[in-house]
Amino acid sequence: DAKTTQPPSMDCAEGRAANLPCNHSTISGNEYVYWYRQIHSQGPQYIIHGLKNNETNEMASLIITEDRKSSTLILPHATLRDTAVYYCIVRVATGGFKTIFGAGTRLFVKA
Amino acid sequence: EAQVTQNPRYLITVTGKKLTVTCSQNMNHEYMSWYRQDPGLGLRQIYYSMNVEVTDKGDVPEGYKVSRKEKRNFPLILESPSPNQTSLYFCASTPKGSGKGEAFFGQGTRLTVV
Numbered sequence: 001d002a003k004t005t006q007p008p009s010m011d012c013a014e015g016r017a018a019n020l021p022c023n024h025s026t027i028s029g030n031e032y033v034y035w036y037r038q039i040h041s042q043g044p045q046y047i048i049h050g051l052k053n054n055e056t057n058e059m060a061s062l063i064i065t066e067d068r069k070s071s072t073l074i075l076p077h078a079t080l081r082d083t084a085v086y087y088c089i090v091r092v093a094t095g096g097f098k099t100i101f102g103a104g105t106r107l108f109v110k111a
Numbered sequence: 112e113a114q115v116t117q118n119p120r121y122l123i124t125v126t127g128k129k130l131t132v133t134c135s136q137n138m139n140h141e142y143m144s145w146y147r148q149d150p151g152l153g154l155r156q157i158y159y160s161m162n163v164e165v166t167d168k169g170d171v172p173e174g175y176k177v178s179r180k181e182k183r184n185f186p187l188i189l190e191s192p193s194p195n196q197t198s199l200y201f202c203a204s205t206p207k208g209s210g211k212g213e214a215f216f217g218q219g220t221r222l223t224v225v
Contacts, residue, residue, distance in 0.1 A: 036214070043115075043201050043216030044154070087154070099144065099214075100170070101154035 004088045009106040012082075018075040020105050022088030025069040030092050033064060035073045037084040038104070044087065047073065078109045113138045117202050117217035124192055124224055132187045132220050134202030140215075141207035143185040144169070145177065147198040148219075154201070160185055161207075192224045 005023040012018040024033065034049040048055055048062045050071075055062040061074040075082055087104040115136045124130055136143065144159040146169075156169030160179040174196055176188040185204075189196060202217040 034214075041148075041199055041219060041221075043203075043218050044214075045216070046213040049213070099156055099159075101146070101156075103151075103153045 003100055004090060004102050006086075006088055006102060006105045008103065009108065011108045011110060012075075012078045014080060014109055014111050015077055018078040018082065018107060018109070020073040020075075020086050020088075020107065021070065022073070023070045024088070024090045027068050027090050028092075031090045032092070033062065033068075033071050034089050034091070035060070035062065036087045036089070037082075038087070039081075039084040047086075078107075080109050080111060083107060083109045113215065115202055115204050115215050115217040117200075117220050119220060120218065121221050122223070124222070126193055126224055127191050130189050130192060130222075132189075132200060132202075132222070134185045134187065134217060135183050136185075136202075136204040136215065137183065138204060138206070138215065139182065140204035141182070142205040143179065144203045144205070144214075145175070145185070145187050146201045146203065147171065147196075148201065149198050157187070157200075192222075194224045196222065197224050198222060 032049050032051050035047040036044040038044045048060050050062045064071045085104040085106050087101050091099050118133045141162050145157040146154045148154050155171045157175050158177040160166045163179050163182055166177050179185055200220045203214045205214045
């Protein structure tokens with residue numbers, strides 16, 4: 001499974017969009033991009049995933065570049081409760097479940 | 112309610128005393144996995160299982176055992192715990208299928224080995 005690179009921390013003003021980048025330059029054609037977040041020491045929470053098309057759900061949007069070497073998670077209107085560590089991972093969706101989490105990005109949403 | 116349940120949530124034990132952390136999921140997921148989380152090191156995968164009686168090593172399997180005798184349960188066994196296994200442990204389950212892969216995590220087990 002490919003590894004990912006994320007900035008260690010980011011700040012965002014409450015109510016503004018939070019754009020979290022992720023680099024996955026060694027991603028394979030059958031690997032999906034997944035995003036999770038972890039608030040304090042709770043279990044990580046799934047946010048969104050995609051293969052090559054942009055995706056949107058009630059929590060966030062995922063923008064994947066055309067060459068699939070990087071992606072951006074967008075929280076459209078960040079709130080204080082979005083303060084968390086955000087993890088970007090890449091892995092195949094079938095045939096195995098070996099998963100590599102990096103250190104993630106610690107997002108601070110400030111009032 | 113769909114969930115992954117870990118027990119116990121907190122455990123303090125002594126070096127060398129065998130322990131088991133249980134994990135159970137009620138979603139009929141094929142895949143299950145164990146992680147440990149340490150400050151500055153993020154989440155590291157210990158073992159994973161693709162189905163009953165099918166398990167494989169993750170990145171940090173030393174000192175741990177697992178078993179998958181039933182689809183819903185995936186216990187983590189520490190035969191002889193040591194202080195370097197003091198950590199926060201998470202169990203996760205995921206459905207099988209192309210395009211799926213949303214992992215559901217338990218609430219964690221904080222283990223202290225003295």
